[in-house]
Amino acid sequence: MCLMRTVEWDYERGCLRLIDQRLLPGVFAYRYCEDYQQVARSIQEMVVRGAPAIGATAAFGLALAAQRSPANDLFGLRDDLRQAAQVLRSARPTAVNLEWALRRILEPVDGWQGDVDQLRAVVLDTAQRIADEDVEINRRMSQFGAALLEDGDTVIHHCNTGALATVDWGTALGVVRMAHEMGKQIFVLVDETRPRLQGSRLTAWELEQYGIPYAIISDAAAGYFLRSGQAQKVLFGADRVAANGDVANKIGTYMLALAAHDNSTPVYAVLPTSTIDLSLPNGDLIAIEQRGAEEVLSLQINGSRVAPEHAAAKNPAFDITPHHLLTAMITECGVIYPPFAVHLPQAMMSE
Numbered sequence: 001m002c003l004m005r006t007v008e009w010d011y012e013r014g015c016l017r018l019i020d021q022r023l024l025p026g027v028f029a030y031r032y033c034e035d036y037q038q039v040a041r042s043i044q045e046m047v048v049r050g051a052p053a054i055g056a057t058a059a060f061g062l063a064l065a066a067q068r069s070p071a072n073d074l075f076g077l078r079d080d081l082r083q084a085a086q087v088l089r090s091a092r093p094t095a096v097n098l099e100w101a102l103r104r105i106l107e108p109v110d111g112w113q114g115d116v117d118q119l120r121a122v123v124l125d126t127a128q129r130i131a132d133e134d135v136e137i138n139r140r141m142s143q144f145g146a147a148l149l150e151d152g153d154t155v156i157h158h159c160n161t162g163a164l165a166t167v168d169w170g171t172a173l174g175v176v177r178m179a180h181e182m183g184k185q186i187f188v189l190v191d192e193t194r195p196r197l198q199g200s201r202l203t204a205w206e207l208e209q210y211g212i213p214y215a216i217i218s219d220a221a222a223g224y225f226l227r228s229g230q231a232q233k234v235l236f237g238a239d240r241v242a243a244n245g246d247v248a249n250k251i252g253t254y255m256l257a258l259a260a261h262d263n264s265t266p267v268y269a270v271l272p273t274s275t276i277d278l279s280l281p282n283g284d285l286i287a288i289e290q291r292g293a294e295e296v297l298s299l300q301i302n303g304s305r306v307a308p309e310h311a312a313a314k315n316p317a318f319d320i321t322p323h324h325l326l327t328a329m330i331t332e333c334g335v336i337y338p339p340f341a342v343h344l345p346q347a348m349m350s351e
Contacts, residue, residue, distance in 0.1 A: 005168050007048060007056045007131060009124070014067060016060045018048045021164055025205035036065040036084040043091035043098075046196070050165025051239045051275055052134050055097030058088045059127035062105045066123040077116055081109055081123070093287045094248055094318050095239040096277045101130055131167045137272045137332040138169035145175030145235075145270055145330040151184045153232045156222050156260075158191045159250035160202035161237035161270065172235040172270040173203060175330065180212050188214040189225055193250060195295045195315065219252045223259040234260040238271040238329075245323030245340025246283025247271075251316055257325040266327040273331050276344055283320035291315045 010017045016033040022045070023029050031047050033039045039061030042048055048057050065084035071077040085102045092098065105126050112119045149155070155176060159165075162173035170177060179186050188207060193199035200216045207214045217225065225231045234256060240248040247253070247269050260267045280286060293313035299306045307313070329336040333347045 005131070005135075006050075006053050006164050007060065007167050009060055009063070009128060009131075016057070016064060018042055018057065019164065020047050021049060021202060022047060024164075025201055033061070033064065035068050036061040036088060039064060040087050040091045043088070049198070050160065051095040051097040051237070052138070052166040052171070052272060053164070054092060054095050055101035055274065056127070056131045056134055056167050058091070058098045059101040059105055059130045061088045062102065063124040063127040066120040069120075072116060074112060074116055074119070077119060078109055081106065092289055094289045095275075096241075097239075097272075097274050100274045101127075104130065134167040134272070135169055138166050138171060138174050139178075140332040141171065141270060141272065141330050142169060142174035142178035144332075144335055145172075145268065146178035146182055146184070148266075148268065148328075148330070148335070149175065149179040149184060149186060149233060152186075153179075153184075154187045154189060154225075154230060155233045155235055156189045156191065156217075156225065156231045156256065157203060158199065158219075158234075158236040158253055158256050159193045160198040160206070161235075162203060162206040164202050164206060165237065170206075171237045171272070172268070173206060175235060175268075175270055176207075176212060177210055180210060186212065188212060189222070189231060190214050190216045191219050191222060191252065191256065192216060193252060194219055195299070198250070219255070222256050226259050226263040226265050229263075231265060234265055234267045236269060238269045238275050239318060240280075240286050241269070241271060241276045241329070241344070242280040242283045242286060243276075243278045243341060243344060244282045245326060245329070245338070245344060246286075247321045247323070247326065248283060248286045248288070248318045249321060251319050254319040254321045254325075257321045261325045267325060268328055268330055269321075269326055270330040273333060273348055276348060278345060278348060283322065286318075286320060288319070289317040291317050 020031045069080040162170035191199045296313035297307045
């Protein structure tokens, strides 16, 4: 089954259409955003998530701001777009793709000297190009990554990195999907990915659509499967990569990479080069989003809440995986091996 695009401009309605990922796997439904404030809330509330999908969504948010702006001159439209960009920028701080997409939209805006309505069209066209390019980028990196998977491999996958985390196709899960379509027999151990369960809710659902065999495991069980030799590869995505190769990704990635490294299991981060942030020397400088305690405390068993009524919780959404734990990074430019401080800038220049 081919999924619809996670992020798509509805040309008939003149608005943004998102797959509401909060409702999956039970309900497949769309959320329509009519203005950039609704787009920002959709990002904050995780209607849409995944770094590439967030970037494309933010780009379309600026397109909505341009379409809805009452300004009839360039100065007014620029001001409206800058205000919208600031709101969208603050929606989620960790994923660099959001800022990258906003910069790409605003570059032609700042230098525009033509008609105001033409500029509105340019903003929408640029957002659409970002979305279309994401799909092709994902296909290319999936081809590079699929070559690294052997027939019969069992892969541990963390969080969700499939079509739902991108505009379409996916990053790390896209690698598995590509290998499957090439005829390789791949089995996936799907980390639940607490506390929002993107693995057991979204990755498992996507794998069922593709007919790829899988089993859900608790995050803490990954070490067992690695130590017992039941997993041959570890794959995950990235929300931001520092210049030295440190990776910010969904919480739990660091522990998984540690266990894999200790058992000499190859660890691959799969990401578009737009996720690489060469302005940050190392991962300690990456802002880590802190989300609400209720995401952790809301767990129920047999209809009853697990945590005590007055329990507190801390809920970092991401952690940092040091570069020395990675075997390689898979990008649309090819497979990048250590030393990352040398090879990441080279990949960016060849982009």
